[in-house]
Amino acid sequence: MARSAPIDVLASYATAVYARDVDALLALYHQDVTVYDMWEQWLYDGQPAWRGMVEGWFGSLGDERVQVTFDDVRSTVTPDMATVHAIVTYAGLSAGGERLRAMNNRVTLTLVPGGNGWLILHEHSSAPAAFESGKVNLNRLG
Template identity: 40%
Template sequence: MSVGFHEVQEVLENYKSAVYEKDVERYVSSYASDLHIYDCWNDWECVGIAQWRKFTKEWFHGLDEEGALVKVDFDEVVIEENSNLAFVRCNVTFAAYNESGEKLRQMTERFTFVLRKENESWNIIHQHSSLPISMETGKGIFNRK
């Protein structure tokens, strides 16, 4: 799938809609083939588009089995860019709903994206998600206060 993202904001909008529609190929179209991701889930890191596609298929398959739709919202978005590199930091809220519209769960993570422009299109080359950690329990804090 060849998709061009001429504005950084288009990459974020594609992320949101592809997750909601559970469209693996559209979702990974936002990422460069040589991406490097530090994620909060399971693996310490993900290197390369093939590994990210596999992770995404598993994620979306799990949502299908559950009958869940996930709405993504970006909050406190800061974008800095020059001609060929961009930096985005934001809070990302993932809210899962069942088919009747009932909210099943919600969590918010901190995200940083680094994007590179190639052939006039922006693609994510690095993504880092994080959570603050409770000093009392050692567990991640998934909801903003």
């Protein structure tokens, strides 16, 4: 069976987040993943640590959903490793599908072959911060 493309992980990520499906999202990650997330904690080391963050995130949503989209996607692929980076938009949607808010992050993924596809071994998200104030800019246009 042919291995899927590394960028296919992005569509699976968006689907799992929209469904608030913890197990589907974590299935995209290597057991030994290291995540440099933009929020709260300095790093998440290993899938069990990342699970706690994902469960907390999804549990905080109530009846809202999160629509994830990726722009300016670029990738480099070798047989043993791939990198994917993009601008990701997280949009909060009401139970009725109305867009309530949105924010942008930059994301870089390092992937390794796993199963019939690729697994995220390292994830790093960021956004630019103003030098003088340290305020983070979560609006790509602003």
